[in-house]
Every structure is written in structure tokens, then in C-alpha cells.
Amino acid sequence: MSTFQMTSGTEKSDTIPMLKLGTFLLMLPLLLWLFLLIILPHLDLLTVSLREKLGYREYAFSLQNYIEFFTEPLYWNTFVRTAVMSIVATMITLVIGFPVSYYIAKVIKGKKRNLLFMMCLIPFWVSELVRTFGWMILLRESGVISSFLQWAGLVDGPVELLYSDATLMVGLVYTSMLFMVVPLVSVLDTLDDSLIEAGYDLGGSTYSILREIVIPHAMPGIASGCIVVFMLTLGNYLTPTLLGGKDSLWFTEQIYNQFITRFNWESGSAFGFLLLFLSSAIVFVGLKLSRQTLADTVK
Amino acid sequence: MIPSLPQSKFSTRLYAAYITLFFIYLAAPLVVVGVFAFNDSLFPSMPWNGVTFDWFIGTEAPRLGVFNDGQLLESIGYSGFIAICVTLLSVFVGTCNAFLFERHTFPGKNVLYIFALMPLVIPGVILGISILIFTNSIANGVEDSFGLDLDFLRPGLFIVIMGQFAFVTTITTLVISARLRKFDTSLEEAALNLGATKWEAVKTITLPFLKPAMIGAGIVCFLMSFENFNTTLMLVGSDSPLTITMFDRLKQGSTPALNAVSLILMVVSGVLALISVFVQRDKKVPDSE
Numbered sequence: 001m002s003t004f005q006m007t008s009g010t011e012k013s014d015t016i017p018m019l020k021l022g023t024f025l026l027m028l029p030l031l032l033w034l035f036l037l038i039i040l041p042h043l044d045l046l047t048v049s050l051r052e053k054l055g056y057r058e059y060a061f062s063l064q065n066y067i068e069f070f071t072e073p074l075y076w077n078t079f080v081r082t083a084v085m086s087i088v089a090t091m092i093t094l095v096i097g098f099p100v101s102y103y104i105a106k107v108i109k110g111k112k113r114n115l116l117f118m119m120c121l122i123p124f125w126v127s128e129l130v131r132t133f134g135w136m137i138l139l140r141e142s143g144v145i146s147s148f149l150q151w152a153g154l155v156d157g158p159v160e161l162l163y164s165d166a167t168l169m170v171g172l173v174y175t176s177m178l179f180m181v182v183p184l185v186s187v188l189d190t191l192d193d194s195l196i197e198a199g200y201d202l203g204g205s206t207y208s209i210l211r212e213i214v215i216p217h218a219m220p221g222i223a224s225g226c227i228v229v230f231m232l233t234l235g236n237y238l239t240p241t242l243l244g245g246k247d248s249l250w251f252t253e254q255i256y257n258q259f260i261t262r263f264n265w266e267s268g269s270a271f272g273f274l275l276l277f278l279s280s281a282i283v284f285v286g287l288k289l290s291r292q293t294l295a296d297t298v299k
Numbered sequence: 300m301i302p303s304l305p306q307s308k309f310s311t312r313l314y315a316a317y318i319t320l321f322f323i324y325l326a327a328p329l330v331v332v333g334v335f336a337f338n339d340s341l342f343p344s345m346p347w348n349g350v351t352f353d354w355f356i357g358t359e360a361p362r363l364g365v366f367n368d369g370q371l372l373e374s375i376g377y378s379g380f381i382a383i384c385v386t387l388l389s390v391f392v393g394t395c396n397a398f399l400f401e402r403h404t405f406p407g408k409n410v411l412y413i414f415a416l417m418p419l420v421i422p423g424v425i426l427g428i429s430i431l432i433f434t435n436s437i438a439n440g441v442e443d444s445f446g447l448d449l450d451f452l453r454p455g456l457f458i459v460i461m462g463q464f465a466f467v468t469t470i471t472t473l474v475i476s477a478r479l480r481k482f483d484t485s486l487e488e489a490a491l492n493l494g495a496t497k498w499e500a501v502k503t504i505t506l507p508f509l510k511p512a513m514i515g516a517g518i519v520c521f522l523m524s525f526e527n528f529n530t531t532l533m534l535v536g537s538d539s540p541l542t543i544t545m546f547d548r549l550k551q552g553s554t555p556a557l558n559a560v561s562l563i564l565m566v567v568s569g570v571l572a573l574i575s576v577f578v579q580r581d582k583k584v585p586d587s588e
Contacts, residue, residue, distance in 0.1 A: 023399070026403065027399055029391070029392040029395045030399060030415065033392055033465070034414050037461060037462075037465035038414065038418060040433055040500075041352070041429035042429050044430055045428065045433075047431040054428065065346075078486060100318060103318050107301065107302060109302075119322060119325065119326075122325075122572075123325055123329065125525035125568045125569060125571075126569075127525075127568075128528060129328070129549070129562075130332055132330075133332055133545075133557065133558075134330075134331050136511060136549070137335055137558075138331055140585065142342070147345040156434075174325075177325070193301050196301050197304065210580065235422025235423055235424055237528070237529050238528055238546070240536055242549065242550075252529075255424055255425075255428065256424070256532070257319075259428055259502060260533075265432065269432060272428050275422060275424075276425050278421070286529070
């Protein structure tokens with residue numbers, strides 16, 4: 001996408017001559033935005049993570065914050081746990097979302113299709129806080145599901161369904177579902193029905209058609225969906241804080257604690273940088289494996 | 300697999316049942332939040348005690364309704380102010396960026412384009428802390444060298460606006476660029492031939508063409524800003540926007556007034572979302588996203 005866009009840009013500026021000064025003025029907001037709010041803050045984050053506090057506004061270069069991270073099992077375990085849970089959540093989102101996307105793209109047609117697709121988008125327009133609040137009302141001890149189970153006679157007393165890893169998964173999958181369904185629907189839309197029919201005529205079973213035709217075709221969508229979902233899950237703060245249990249620490253919570261509760265900005269920055277590194281590394285590997293570019297993913 | 304192929308009734312029904320279950324899963328939390336806004340109980344939980352409107356219009360604690368809850372109203376005001384600032388700034392910068400990337404050539408263009416996409420892959424919490432550190436460094440530096448206390452660079456509304464603007468601008472840039480790419484430049488050339496200046500041509504022809512994308516992107520920005528939590532959490536000072544206030548109350552345990560706010564929020568964002576879809580629908584230019 002980006003290369004195509006660059007060439008078309010060149011052609012246009014040949015036909016309409018522009019002043020160099022004009023280009024510069026137009027570039028100014030972009031440069032201010034990128035340098036003041038993206039590049040310099042992240043360089044500063046790196047600098048702060050590489051220093052040690054000696055006294056009031058007195059610092060020295062040190063790897064202490066990173067050493068602390070690797071030697072303190074609590075931090076290290078939380079980091080690994082967050083990564084593993086995010087991968088699991090991404091997988092579950094894919095497995096649940098794929099049949100839904102296939103249904104929307106291939107099985108159902110016309111107005112109903114548009115309606116179903118819009119319904120998938122609705123939760124995205126609602127604040128994450130409200131969605132999580134909804135799950136809390138459903139799952140808490142005095143919540144809707146607990147009451148329903150008691151009414152149905154399946155359990156004797158109130159059951160606490162909140163504050164466990166399973167609850168956390170439900171919330172995480174819910175929050176990221178949209179980002180899986182949208183790319184999957186758009187990639188499955190481009191699959192020609194006649195290919196599926198051909199597979200069927202040649203004697204393919206449902207399973208072999210899925211494996212040989214549908215999934216290979218949907219691969220770019222699967223890749224971009226997974227990358228986005230993974231990133232969002234990794235950086236999530238609300239869902240783990242509100243739905244997870246006391247021992248289900250999330251790495252963003254560690255960062256928050258270092259910054260706001262303990263006021264240890266140096267080690268908080270180191271944690272932040274590690275999370276950023278993990279997130280970028282996984283995105284990079286995902287893009288390489290699926291042979292896509294960042295520009296394709298955001299399309 | 301697809302409707303044109305023969306299938307057993309059983310598998311079709313099973314598939315339909317799965318889809319139904321999925322949409323129940325999708326709708327359940329939102330419906331529950333909305334319904335419990337009307338529960339006549341001090342807590343947003345079972346049992347159901349009948350319908351009340353106290354959580355909207357109640358005047359006295361503990362039955363204080365949203366419309367009389369000063370703290371909630373104030374935080375809605377802050378959120379609105381932040382969202383309007385973020386929207387105006389990011390639509391302006393996004394439009395500049397669209398013209399820059401679509402119409403101009405300059406060295407380092409590809410690198411800058413990648414950087415402009417970066418905010419999408421930076422987790423919100425990290426963006427928040429990096430901006431917090433950076434503004435704090437500047438404020439400390441200025442204080443040490445000039446003895447000036449730049450209060451606006453300390454946690455508060457200004458840096459919340461900056462933090463949200465930092466990532467929302469990527470969205471406006473992408474949406475407005477996509478629309479500008481579909482513009483037929485010969486229209487602008489015609490205006491230039493007829494004696495218009497470059498700026499007049501852009502103002503009377505190109506900008507009106509971009510208007511649907513600008514409005515659509517603006518609405519998306521407004522919603523993203525209003526509902527942002529992660530970045531805001533790190534940058535917020537004593538003036539809490541709505542999401543932060545709601546989060547604090549949620550942790551403490553709250554009355555169904557919180558459900559009432561949520562319901563209002565859902566209705567308003569639903570309406571705005573519909574408007575943004577409607578505005579960007581354009582018969583001549585299909586697929587304008």
C-alpha cells in the first residue's frame with residue numbers, strides 16, 4: 001500500500017508544482033507531533049530506565065532497573081504470565097471469531113449480513129469500562145449468572161465467578177473480538193464462492209476444504225487480526241485490574257504500581273520499555289511470518 | 300459451507316445456534332448494564348427490586364441520580380472539553396498529514412510514514428508514561444534553569460489532551476488520506492486554469508470533497524478520546540475525566556448511578572457512531588473508509 005501511494009504522490013506533485021516552503025510548512029505539524037509526542041518521549045523513557053537515583057534530582061547511568069527485573073521473580077513471572085495469557089487469549093479469540101466471520105462473509109447475504117456485521121461493531125463503540133462493568137454485574141457473587149444458577153437449582157449458594165483467570169479470559173476475548181472479526185470478514189469476502197464449490201465437486205470434505213482453501217486464503221486476515229488482538233491484550237489494564245484476581249497480576253499493573261503507587265519512575269520506565277520491546281518484537285515476528293507490512297495491517 | 304452447497308439440516312442449525320450464542324455473549328454485558336440502571340436497589344446487582352428512575356433524577360444521597368451528581372457532571376464536562384480539543388487538533392494535523400503524504404515528495408518520506416503509524420502499536424499505558432516522563436523532564440529543566448514553574452506540563456488536562464492527541468492523529472491521518480487518494484486532481488487543475496490561487500482551489504474544491512472524511516474522523520476521534528482510559532490514567536491530575544471517575548467508583552463499589560451514566564454513554568456513542576457511518580457513506584466513492 002505504501003509504495004503505491006508514494007508513486008501516485010510523486011505524479012500528483014509533478015502536475016501541480018509546489019513551493020518547497022509550502023512542503024515545509026505542511027510538514028511542521030507532523031514533525032512537531034512525531035518528535036514532541038512520540039520520538040522524544042520514548043527516548044526519554046529509555047534514558048530514565050537506564051539511570052539510578054542517587055539523591056534529589058541526582059542520577060547516574062546504571063543497568064540496575066533491568067537487573068532488578070531479571071532477578072526479582074515476581075516481575076519476571078508477571079511478564080511471562082502476561083505474554084502467555086495474551087497468546088492464549090489471541091488463540092481463543094481466533095477460534096471463536098473465525099466461524100462467526102465465516103458466517104457473516106459467506107453464509108448469510110444481504111441486509112441481514114450488514115446487520116450482523118454492525119452488531120459485531122457495537123461493543124467497540126462502547127467504552128471498555130462499561131463492557132467490563134457489565135461482566136462484573138453478570139459474574140459477581142450477587143450477580144445475574146449466580147442468581148440464575150441458584151434459581152435453576154444447579155447450585156446451593158451464591159457462587160463467585162469473578163476474580164479468576166477464566167473470568168479474565170472471558171473479558172479479554174470479549175474486548176478484542178472486534179479486531180479479529182473485522183479483518184477476517186474482509187479477507188473472507190474476497191474468497192470466491194466458486195473455489196469452495198470446486199473443492200466440493202472434487203470430493204473434498206468440509207474439513208479438507210477449510211484446510212486447503214479457506215484458511216490459506218484467510219491467512220493475511222488471520223495474521224493481522226492476531227497481531228492487533230495480541231497487542232491490545234498485552235497493553236490492557238482495565239480488564240485484568242477489574243476482573244482478575246489478587247494473584248493474577250498483569251504487567252501493565254506493575255508499571256502503574258511503580259509509577260503511581262511507589263513513585264519509582266526509573267524501574268517503571270524499564271518495565272515500560274520491556275513491554276514495548278516485547279510488543280514490537282511479537283508484531284515484527286508476526287509481520288515477517290505472514291509477509292505483511294505494518295501499512296497493510298492498518299488498511 | 301456456503302448456501303449453494305447441499306448440507307445436512309443438523310449442521311446448519313448447529314451453526315446458526317453457535318452464531319446466536321455468540322451474539323448473546325456480545326450483547327449480554329451491555330444489556331445488563333443498561334437494565335440495572337433502573338433497578339430499585341442500592342447496588343447494581345441481583346435481586347431485581349422493580350423499576351425506578353432515581354439513578355437518573357434522584358436528588359439525595361444515597362439515591363443520588365446522575366443529573367444531580369456534581370462530581371459525575373463535572374467529570375463529563377472535563378471529558379467533553381478534552382475530547383473537543385483532541386478532535387480539533389487531530390483533524391487539523393491529520394488533514395495536513397494527508398496532503399503531505401499524498402501530494403508531496405520529500406526525503407525521508409517513507410520513514411516518516413512508518414513513524415506516523417507507530418502510535419498504533421504502542422500500548423496506551425506506555426504512551427502515557429513516556430509523555431508523563433518527557434513533560435516532567437521539560438518542566439523540571441525549565442524550573443532549574445529559569446526558575447519558572449510550568450504548571451501545565453504537570454499531570455492535568457493539558458498533557459491528557461497531548462497524550463490522546465498523540466495516537467488519535469494516526470487515525471485521522473489514515474482516514475483523511477484514504478479519501479484524498481480518491482480525489483481527481485484534474486478538478487483542482489481546472490480551478491487553477493480558471494485563475495484561482497492554489498489556496499483558493501484547495502479551499503473551494505478539495506476541502507469540501509474531504510469534508511465527509513473529516514467529519515467521520517472527527518466523530519471517531521471524539522469517541523476515542525471520550526472513552527480513552529489507559530493513556531489518560533497515567534497523565535491525569537486532580538481534574539478527572541469521566542472514565543477515571545467511573546473507574547474509581549467501580550473499584551469502591553457504586554450505586555446503579557454508574558449504570559445510568561453508562562447507559563447514557565452507550566446511547567450517545569451509538570448515535571454518534573451511526574452519524575459517522577451515515578456521513579461517510581458516499582455513492583460516487585464506494586468504500587470511503
